[in-house]
Every structure is written in structure tokens, then in C-alpha cells.
Amino acid sequence: MSTKVKMEAVKLTILGCGSAMPTKKNFHSSQLLEMRNKQFLIDCGEGTQIRMRQFNIKTNRLNHIFISHLHGDHYFGLLGLISSLGMLGRTADIEVHAHPDLERLVAPQIAYSCGDFPFKVNFHPFNPRKNEIIYEDRSVTVTTFPLKHRVPTCGFLFEEKQAAPHLIRSMIDAYEIPIKELAAIKNGADYVTPDGEIVENSRLTTPAAPPKRYAYCSDTAYSEKIIPFVEGVDCLYHESTFLEEDVARIKNTLHSSAKQAATIAAKANVKKLIIGHYSARYKTNTPFLEEAKKVFANTVAAEDGMSFVL
Amino acid sequence: MSTKVKMEAVKLTILGCGSAMPTKKNFHSSQLLEMRNKQFLIDCGEGTQIRMRQFNIKTNRLNHIFISHLHGDHYFGLLGLISSLGMLGRTADIEVHAHPDLERLVAPQIAYSCGDFPFKVNFHPFNPRKNEIIYEDRSVTVTTFPLKHRVPTCGFLFEEKQAAPHLIRSMIDAYEIPIKELAAIKNGADYVTPDGEIVENSRLTTPAAPPKRYAYCSDTAYSEKIIPFVEGVDCLYHESTFLEEDVARIKNTLHSSAKQAATIAAKANVKKLIIGHYSARYKTNTPFLEEAKKVFANTVAAEDGMSFVL
Numbered sequence: 001m002s003t004k005v006k007m008e009a010v011k012l013t014i015l016g017c018g019s020a021m022p023t024k025k026n027f028h029s030s031q032l033l034e035m036r037n038k039q040f041l042i043d044c045g046e047g048t049q050i051r052m053r054q055f056n057i058k059t060n061r062l063n064h065i066f067i068s069h070l071h072g073d074h075y076f077g078l079l080g081l082i083s084s085l086g087m088l089g090r091t092a093d094i095e096v097h098a099h100p101d102l103e104r105l106v107a108p109q110i111a112y113s114c115g116d117f118p119f120k121v122n123f124h125p126f127n128p129r130k131n132e133i134i135y136e137d138r139s140v141t142v143t144t145f146p147l148k149h150r151v152p153t154c155g156f157l158f159e160e161k162q163a164a165p166h167l168i169r170s171m172i173d174a175y176e177i178p179i180k181e182l183a184a185i186k187n188g189a190d191y192v193t194p195d196g197e198i199v200e201n202s203r204l205t206t207p208a209a210p211p212k213r214y215a216y217c218s219d220t221a222y223s224e225k226i227i228p229f230v231e232g233v234d235c236l237y238h239e240s241t242f243l244e245e246d247v248a249r250i251k252n253t254l255h256s257s258a259k260q261a262a263t264i265a266a267k268a269n270v271k272k273l274i275i276g277h278y279s280a281r282y283k284t285n286t287p288f289l290e291e292a293k294k295v296f297a298n299t300v301a302a303e304d305g306m307s308f309v310l
Numbered sequence: 311m312s313t314k315v316k317m318e319a320v321k322l323t324i325l326g327c328g329s330a331m332p333t334k335k336n337f338h339s340s341q342l343l344e345m346r347n348k349q350f351l352i353d354c355g356e357g358t359q360i361r362m363r364q365f366n367i368k369t370n371r372l373n374h375i376f377i378s379h380l381h382g383d384h385y386f387g388l389l390g391l392i393s394s395l396g397m398l399g400r401t402a403d404i405e406v407h408a409h410p411d412l413e414r415l416v417a418p419q420i421a422y423s424c425g426d427f428p429f430k431v432n433f434h435p436f437n438p439r440k441n442e443i444i445y446e447d448r449s450v451t452v453t454t455f456p457l458k459h460r461v462p463t464c465g466f467l468f469e470e471k472q473a474a475p476h477l478i479r480s481m482i483d484a485y486e487i488p489i490k491e492l493a494a495i496k497n498g499a500d501y502v503t504p505d506g507e508i509v510e511n512s513r514l515t516t517p518a519a520p521p522k523r524y525a526y527c528s529d530t531a532y533s534e535k536i537i538p539f540v541e542g543v544d545c546l547y548h549e550s551t552f553l554e555e556d557v558a559r560i561k562n563t564l565h566s567s568a569k570q571a572a573t574i575a576a577k578a579n580v581k582k583l584i585i586g587h588y589s590a591r592y593k594t595n596t597p598f599l600e601e602a603k604k605v606f607a608n609t610v611a612a613e614d615g616m617s618f619v620l
Binding site: 021047054071076077084 | 330331338363364380386387393394397411422
């Protein structure tokens, strides 16, 4: 089982990549990140549960929901999702990580509509203006970092921890190594045979894949302060609500252009950039992709339903 | 202009006809009724605003929203819709007719997210257990009547008032009737020419179309108490969450089968029945339609996006 966990790819599914106004193609912001056999929901705009149905997503490994900020297009789907999880027979608690105001805003409706569910919705408030670890387990950490928007907003950095090396089964069998020794070998120990032969750890194991890192930045104006937080990540999602030509809108709304998203990606030396959160005023995302690629070639323009393996 | 109003057909658009769990095809409950040049939204499940976008519905004549009961699948789309109306530059107030608890539940989020909008959201509480007129203007009335469900729930009866008769243009011209006389003629007066000739009203006008009536019943168990309220309506929407074979579910959840919906339609002598609010456990609505048609032939099985002219 532990081997299976380590082999699991990190997978990102775009549930919604529209902005404040939905379009025929794109719902409000929401993404599902699967990392180390766990599911993390990032933002939960209206229709998130509908997208999950449409994209055949099962949520039995979903326990943690992260909300970047309290604009409705990033959290209005929360109540519907929680209600439906209740109807699906869920029993495990749901953990919601968000600005402290969220609990006050939605708790009355949760009490009213979900009061008889066999699970609780636990709120874990954080300060979006801080850079801090808000979630950690034995294999993953989630860190906030401040973005620049009209209300307190943060980005999230999801990082795998370095996994233990893989045992080389043929060597374990050849030396008939007892099971009780395996944990130590995974932790780096050499193996000493009953005859006193020292078998070096490097002959018994292969290194696990390097840990993956995914950073989510929505919503934000162009801010170079983001760069150190997302430096070198395997994948960066950075909002691109407008095109560069919409100077006034970019300035007034504290959103980014595709070029600006790509500039952050380039300066932070990330491996891949996904852009999204397109304003509904554009018919297609083609001009976004063209604008971004001039600055950062490895850019993909998100559409609802796309999945990426990191 | 008044002639145009009278000529407007009554049009019903199904925005969502799923039940508590959305499916790939059907969103949560919501319908748009266009009557006498006004738009009335009936229930507002999650994704209502998305459906409006997908079905190219403009909402510039939408001022009144009616919520049948406070299960989330009938109102969780309200906040997103209101937010988007604000972003679309709306200035007219929105009137929400619902159980008194709704204001308490959603007002904090409206204040938080929509506080700077140039319009207000006004709540008009009603008692879903009563049969009363909750909306009236010069051409339409909306009446509640109690349904039988797990929480206080009502149906809505939308009725056109009898419109004034149409003037026969050729006769008006032939007699050179002054414009100032036309209002009286529309109200039934004869016309007396300068020569003293009496032109009877029936020669100057044709009767307006008989007023249309639409009744909405979701959610409800089978209840013959509904019948007098919907007697003879032009169109009845009656929920059919289950098939007749699901006896236990029908009983436990206080929903109806397709057969039960059709029985109400038949006993109430309605002109047309639309069924919907299908449980997500069924793959298609074909068995619903088959079951209902055995009892009431003029039945249509709703799908999201369907429109009906009454």
C-alpha cells in the first residue's frame, strides 16, 4: 500500500476556470488536486459539485477544502457541495481552511441544512496576509502566501514531502531479508546478513521520485513578491483575467493579464504555467495563450474539465 | 405598447429539473416564467445563473424571485445570481419572496458580498402553510398554496388577469375615433359619433385571449388537497422524484411518483402536465414519462433548457 501511495502521480483537475461571471464553457473557480492519495479542493465556486458529477469525480478521499478569498465566485459552491456529501452518506468530517469570516457567513446555513448530518464541518481560519503552513501531514504540506487583491487573498503552495526510497524487491528476496528489517532499510539503513556481510542501502533501494510542488495564485494583481514563494515549482496556476491591452481593468480590479502571469512564471523559473480565471468578456482563451507564450513557452490555457499530471 | 404586452405569450423555461443531487444533464430546481412582459424566477438552485448564461437568458425584466422552500437545492443559487446581477450593472431592487428564515440565512452574505451594489435585495416573507396572494400587479397575481413536504413548502399559482379587449384598428380608423376615447372603448364603452350614431363596443373590439394560469408544485408528497388550487390550469408542473415502484422512498422523503403527479393532473383537469425533479438514481426520464402518460396523456418530461409556450 505504501508503495502504491508513493507511485501515485500528482494530478490537477480544473473544475472551473471562469472568473466572476460564468460563461457557457467555464464555471467559477475550483480545482481538485490529488496528491499522495489525498484529494484537496482549492476554491469552491458555484457549481463545483455539478462539475464533479459531470467529470465523474468521486470525493471519497476529499477531506480538506482551501478557500483563497471570500469573493463569491470562489466559495458560493461550498454549501451545495457539503449538502450533497451529506446525501451521499459521508461520515468523515470536512475541514475548511479559509479567512476567519467564512465560518460566520456560512455557519447559519450549514446548521439549518446540514444539522442532521453524521459529520461536522470544521473551520480552520488563517490570515491570508501571512506566509505560513496551514496544513501538514506525513506526506504533504500546504502553505499560504499573500496575493495582491481587493480583499485579503492568498495563494496556496502544495508540496509533497520527500518520500522514502523504494525497496528493490529482487534484492530483498535474494538476501531473504526479514520483514521487520524493511522499515529501517527504507529509512536508509544498510543490511547486515546473518553471516555478517554488509549490504549497502544503495544496493537495496532506489530513490523515490523527487517531491512535486504545485502553486495556486488566484486572484491577484501582478506582484513580484509572489516569486520567491513559487520559485521552481513543477506547476504554477496564475490567474490571467484580462489581456495586456485592458490596462484600465487590470488596474482597477487588481487582476493580472496573461503576459503578467507569464512574467511571474518566467521570473520564478517554474516548470509549467497554467493560466485561467478569464473574464467573461472574451469569447475564447486563444489570445490569452498567445500573449502568455510569448513570455513563457510552457504555458497551457485552462478549460473546465482539463486534467494535468505533474 | 399595451397591445404588445397583451400579445406576449406566457413562456416557461426549465433552468433546472434535477432534485437534491445534480446529474450530468439536470441542475437543481429553477424555472423562469415570462408572463405579461415580466420575468418571474421560481426557485433558484445552485447553478441557476450558469443555466441562464448557457440558455442565453437576459434578466432585465426579472424583479421577483419566488422560493418554494428552504432545501438547498431550491435556493443555493440565489447568492451567485444576485452577485452576478450586481456585476451586470443592475440598479433595480430584487424582491425575494420566501419563508421568513431565508433572510436570516443569506442576509449576512449579501451584506458581505453585495453591500456596495446600487440596488437592494428586499425579502417578502410568507407563510408556506397558507393559501394567499403574495404578489399582485395590474396584470398578474401569484398565490401560494400548501404542499406536503418535510419542511414548510408551498406551490405557486401564477395567473394572468383578464386583459382589456383589442381595438379593431380598421374600425377605429373608419369612424375616425379620437385617441382620447380609446381607453373607454377598451373598458367596454360604446362609441357615439358626432352624428349621434351609436357604434356598439362589440364592433370596435375583439376579446383578449383568456388569461393563462401556471401552477408549480415542487416538492410534495401526493396530496389531493392540492387539486382545488390547480384546478383547470393551462399548465401544471408537478414533481415526480421517483417511480411508482420506489414505494419506500416516496413514503420516507415525502416526494411523488410520476403516476401520482399524473393523477393530480387528471383529477384537477389541467390542460398540460410537466414532470421533473427526478432523483439522480435514474439514468433517463423515459420511465417517468411512460408511467405518467398512462394516467395523463398530455404529459411532458422536463429537461434543463426546455421552453414551453402556454
